Amino acid sequence: xxxxxxxxxxxxxxxxxxxxxxxxxxxxxxxxxxxxxxxxxxxxxxxxxxxxxxxxxxxxxxxxxxxxxxxxxxxxxxxxxxxxxxxxxxxxxxxxxxxxxxxxxxxxxxxxxxxxxxxxxxxxxxxxxxxxx
Amino acid sequence: xxxxxxxxxxxxxxxxxxxxxxxxxxxxxxxxxxxxxxxxxxxxxxxxxxxxxxxxxxxxxxxxxxxxxxxxxxxxxxxxxxxxxxxxxxxxxxxxxxxxxxxxxxxxxxxxxxxxxxxxxxxxxxxxxxxxxxxxxxxxxxxxxxxxxxxxxxxxxxxxxxxxxxxxxxxxxxxxxxxxxxxxxxxxxxxxxxxxxxxxxxxxxxxxxxxxxxxxxxxxxxxxxxxxxxxxxxxxxxxxxxxxxxxxxxxxxxxxxxxxxxxxxxxxxxxxxxxxxxxxxxxxxxxxxxxxxxxxxxxxxxxxxxxxxxxxxxxxxxxxxxxxxxxxxxxxxxxxxxxxxxxxxxxxxxxxxxxxxxxxxxxxx
Numbered sequence: 322x323x324x325x326x327x328x329x330x331x332x333x334x335x336x337x338x339x340x341x342x343x344x345x346x347x348x349x350x351x352x353x354x355x356x357x358x359x360x361x362x363x364x365x366x367x368x369x370x371x372x373x374x375x376x377x378x379x380x381x382x383x384x385x386x387x388x389x390x391x392x393x394x395x396x397x398x399x400x401x402x403x404x405x406x407x408x409x410x411x412x413x414x415x416x417x418x419x420x421x422x423x424x425x426x427x428x429x430x431x432x433x434x435x436x437x438x439x440x441x442x443x444x445x446x447x448x449x450x451x452x453x454x
Numbered sequence: 455x456x457x458x459x460x461x462x463x464x465x466x467x468x469x470x471x472x473x474x475x476x477x478x479x480x481x482x483x484x485x486x487x488x489x490x491x492x493x494x495x496x497x498x499x500x501x502x503x504x505x506x507x508x509x510x511x512x513x514x515x516x517x518x519x520x521x522x523x524x525x526x527x528x529x530x531x532x533x534x535x536x537x538x539x540x541x542x543x544x545x546x547x548x549x550x551x552x553x554x555x556x557x558x559x560x561x562x563x564x565x566x567x568x569x570x571x572x573x574x575x576x577x578x579x580x581x582x583x584x585x586x587x588x589x590x591x592x593x594x595x596x597x598x599x600x601x602x603x604x605x606x607x608x609x610x611x612x613x614x615x616x617x618x619x620x621x622x623x624x625x626x627x628x629x630x631x632x633x634x635x636x637x638x639x640x641x642x643x644x645x646x647x648x649x650x651x652x653x654x655x656x657x658x659x660x661x662x663x664x665x666x667x668x669x670x671x672x673x674x675x676x677x678x679x680x681x682x683x684x685x686x687x688x689x690x691x692x693x694x695x696x697x698x699x700x701x702x703x704x705x706x707x708x709x710x711x712x713x714x715x716x717x718x719x720x721x722x723x724x725x726x727x728x729x730x731x732x733x734x735x736x737x738x739x740x741x742x743x744x745x746x747x748x749x750x751x752x753x754x755x756x757x758x759x760x761x762x763x764x765x766x767x768x769x770x771x772x773x774x775x776x777x778x779x780x781x782x783x784x785x786x787x788x789x790x791x792x793x794x795x796x797x798x799x800x801x802x803x804x805x806x807x808x809x810x811x812x813x814x815x816x817x818x819x
């Protein structure tokens with residue numbers, strides 16, 4: 322399993338890495354603090370038909386925020402839908418963000434930080450279900 | 455029903471409305487000549503009915519807006535009521551915000567003239583604008599609480615949880631502890647920001663405006679940043695006449711200079727030494743123009759749009775800005791009754807231009 326984390330906050334990245342370590346998540350975790358670099362990476366992965374299984378996407382980032390990243394992913398949608406689950410990861414409690422996220426077919430879920438082990442295992446279950454089907 | 459009597463009653467009713475209405479009511483013929491004017495209009499322009507009748511209404515309007523009124527009159531003469539609003543000062547009255555209606559008077563399908571009714575909506579508009587501004591403040595406040603306060607807090611929650619899983623004394627344990635410390639510090643900073651923002655908003659307790667010697671103040675701010683400037687090899691040039699005085703709250707001007715200079719230092723270009731030029735000029739009327747121009751990394755103005763001055767907006771990926779400085783600058787400039795503009799080019803530099811009025815807003819009002 323390949324997970325991509327797009328997050329500019331160093332603490333949040335550290336937390337996610339340690340959580341993956343302690344929960345013994347199989348496969349690889351690739352982290353990007355630059356959404357621009359992350360998008361280039363995703364495009365390259367799509368080109369070789371190996372999109373990541375999960376993208377954890379922070380909303381509040383300078384230059385390109387999470388919504389901008391989603392907009393940039395839209396052209397790749399047909400290659401990602403059914404293969405890649407995008408989860409919005411945000412510290413914001415604003416309900417408007419959650420409503421807005423529901424409008425994106427790519428978005429599989431909305432998680433309030435910090436990501437905990439229960440939420441992580443729920444994601445892993447969905448990835449496994451997807452792989453079986 | 456007696457038709458003559460009902461007509462008379464109608465006449466009394468409408469005459470009463472015309473005479474007693476606080477709104478301005480005029481009757482104009484097709485050429486725009488005033489055939490009747492109510493007491494509210496006469497009181498506003500300070501003339502008697504005899505002086506006003508048979509004169510073109512345009513006489514009472516500033517030249518610049520006569521074509522507009524002429525056009526609206528002609529629209530009404532086609533048989534349609536027209537409504538518009540504008541800032542103007544009929545006669546020698548003070549400038550007010552008017553909601554104007556022109557209603558054609560028709561008989562047997564022919565337009566005989568036009569009734570003009572004008573209502574003073576100055577206070578109403580002002581209240582609406584104040585409410586809109588307060589609403590925006592509240593929205594920003596909600597945003598702070600829901601994101602910027604919660605971000606370090608959610609980190610801290612995750613870190614505390616993690617501490618119990620890491621082995622005490624391990625490098626990961628120490629790293630977790632350091633992150634925890636950093637995030638609690640961040641939480642404190644956000645609370646301080648909120649305090650700074652809120653204390654501008656409720657103004658009582660603020661010093662009265664005083665004539666501030668701008669050059670001395672700028673020197674003081676530059677001095678307080680001397681260490682960071684020396685460290686990065688930056689220079690600040692002051693083109694501010696020593697005698698220049700700005701009527702303002704000193705603390706606001708200090709904050710404006712300090713935040714703009716700090717920003718210039720933070721977002722300097724790596725490949726050349728920072729140069730900042732501070733310029734101040736005063737017009738004959740007493741208005742002051744301040745300019746803070748740097749040769750720093752600049753930002754993409756098209757991408758930033760109108761968001762540069764908004765709270766917690768950041769435009770640089772590499773820097774750890776919290777997006778508070780420019781918001782404070784704008785709030786302070788506006789508290790002084792001024793406005794701020796920015797021009798920036800990526801890798802060329804940024805120029806802030808601040809226009810301050812001759813007389814500042816009285817904080818008591």
